[in-house]
Amino acid sequence: MPKDHGIGASSKRREDVRFLTGQGQYTDDINLAGQAHVHFLRSDVAHGRIRGIDTAAAEAMPGVVRIFTGKDFEGIGSIPCGWQITDRQGNPMQEPAHPVLAQGKVRHVGDPICAVVAESRAQARDAAEAIELDIEALPAVIDMKAALQEGAPKVHDDLKDNLCYDWGFVEDNREAVDKAIREAAHVTTLELVNNRLVANPMEPRVAVGDYASHSGESTLYTTSQNPHVIRLLMGAFVLGIPEHKLRVVAPDVGGGFGTKIFHYAEEAFCTFAAKELRRPVKWTSTRSEAFMSDAHGRDHVTKIELALDAENNFTALRTETHANMGAYLSTFAPSVPTWLHGTLMAGNYRTPLIYVNVKAVFTNTVPVDAYRGAGRPEATYQLERVIDKAARELGVDPMELRRQNFITEFPYATPVAVEYDTGDYNATLDRLKELADVAGFEARRVASKAKGRLRGFGMNCYIEACGIAPSNLVGQLGARAGLYESATVRVNATGGLVVMTGSHSHGQGHETTFAQVIAEMIGIGEDQVEIVHGDTARTPMGMGTYGSRSEARPWSVRPRRSSTRRGRSRPT
């Protein structure tokens, strides 16, 4: 009998009532008394030197409150990167400054140059058109390999070159991998592009900054997957606001897909300007602006080589990937092509030797960061494509080539630092062949051909690491903050529970599923459990939602807390 209550029950999502009846409370629904609006004047060239900005005419336009430029942010911190990669020589990655508003140069189309604050959005936009910009367009680098050539235009004049890092994993395997490939019975080589894309969530980004003069507290309302991360990055690194004087609220969020993890210039600007002007400042991105200012995804160019012995056993795998960072380092960008990608290169297969080389490159393009799976789909795509190509070259069944090389004994330590505790890939493949009626495919293909249609067959295997943690490990890998999670359970004097969680829901349905778990653990009705998230003032600690972590991390905290009915959880 299906359950009608608690874990595993199929219940309607409680949050959908407000979403479907137009009662959701999104950041753009927040309008504060006395609020002003900002419009960002953005670069329309990919690379240029700012020779002059004349705002005199624009300042005289109706409704203009103030126009900010890079000069206003000279003493202000740089937008930080949250992950440091160490290169093959043991040196830290090259890390450029990332000002809130461009200083000296613009480095990608969409790089914000001026921020016009006015009484209305339309007035701000009108005034922005009256700003006289004198920008000398410079040669731009878009292609990663061209960016690494001697004499290529430099995205950042103060860096050595356009190479962010040259990463080897596992560096100690390098020579053995090279040797195995030289001596292999067969080597299949594939070059492929994992194209850049725009996350494009339904709700564009919005930020509302507010400042309370009486208490000296700043509040930022923002479209974020992780308000606590924004509090940390913006408070500690950009604006220098102590944690207890900064509240970040991420209410209902209309889709994230990764691009709402990161800390953006517009958030820092609205928080900063609200204090400067002593009035709330709001920014709502347009769809067109989102394409130029939300961090993009993927953009890898890869050469992958798979070595096999005479019996078609995989003996070694070598990859060389160029990963586009864009013009600046977005919050988690360096981790995506490295730890989130290299560690997945073994896939489901028993390949004894693996070496992954990644060159991260600065170009005059919109920054690239984590997007849906972030590095892991890229790894799987390369690996599965090269296996298919090998099967074609060797004239063997691609499914059976996979099966022959499956890991069958667990636990299994891959040569790329991950241990698989359990699995049965043969059973999964058998079931797949049955469900997809692989045996009947040839007959279906012939039948289609008779009707003038082409029928194809493709399959691939996939293994993914989720819930990036614990803090101790990610710290060793270069994360600049712990990736813990927390929850507080409060028993109300009037009955019922409130669970305050640091993870954030932007489509996942946490309010329903978390309540199911708590209700079952405590033994009360789901309607007695209220889930609170998305406000640093109500949940003191947390790290938010990304990398499929909300189940792996907070779940492991919450049931334990609930079953012991004790106080606040400790970071793990």
Add this chain to the structure above:
Amino acid sequence: MYAFEIERPTELSAAVAALKDEGAQALGGGQTLIPSLKQRLAMPEKLVSLSAIDEIKGVTREGDALVVGGGATHGEIAAAAEEAGFRGLAMMARQIGDPAVRNRGTMGGSLANNDPSACYPSMALATGATIVTDRREIAAADFFQGLFATALEEGEIIVRIRIPVPAASSYQKFAQPASRFPLVGVFVARTGEGARVAVTGAGEDGVFRWSEAEEALSAGWSAEAVAGLSHPSEGLISDLHGTPAYRAHLIGVMTRRGVADAA
């Protein structure tokens, strides 16, 4: 969007008068104009909405012709064409955009805009339609004059489009998946004056007729008649979605499919 005035006359004559003002612009279903305004690509001082003028609405059958009001929406047109057994037009109208677009967008607006990737110009050209305005009648062959250019004068309004219903017709659209606009669209028609093949989405100068295919089909209406023909790639659009050679190939494929469908 920049600030503008808006008028919503209920009489055609009032709309014509309102459009005489400096900086005035007619607003049909707004499916192109409103997005352009939002992006600040257009800055009319005054919009004259045609949506309240009854005499440019509706679709009627008059003898062998279907008469479509300039303000009739794609949704209405699809239903009326279906009922009239006008297969090519029904296929075309029901494939434009999505339901929201089809409930707002109009044939008059689309023809007046003459987007090189719009669907209707190919139908108008292939059927030998007549565009009736507030002041004259214009044959489709004279109406389309290049990218976004038509024979319409300043302030001239399309009142109705008189379309001789072909004996057989089909519209084959190879849609660009994001915009649903045709990468190549081909309208084929068997008319009293012979076979007609009009192509949209492909020409650098907008919609055009493929005379070689028309001749072959006039001799015998069958997919085999055009099987060996290939359209030259000269003069075809090259953009991010396809090369001229790719579009030329699609013209052949879509034509053959259309003829087979309308057989």
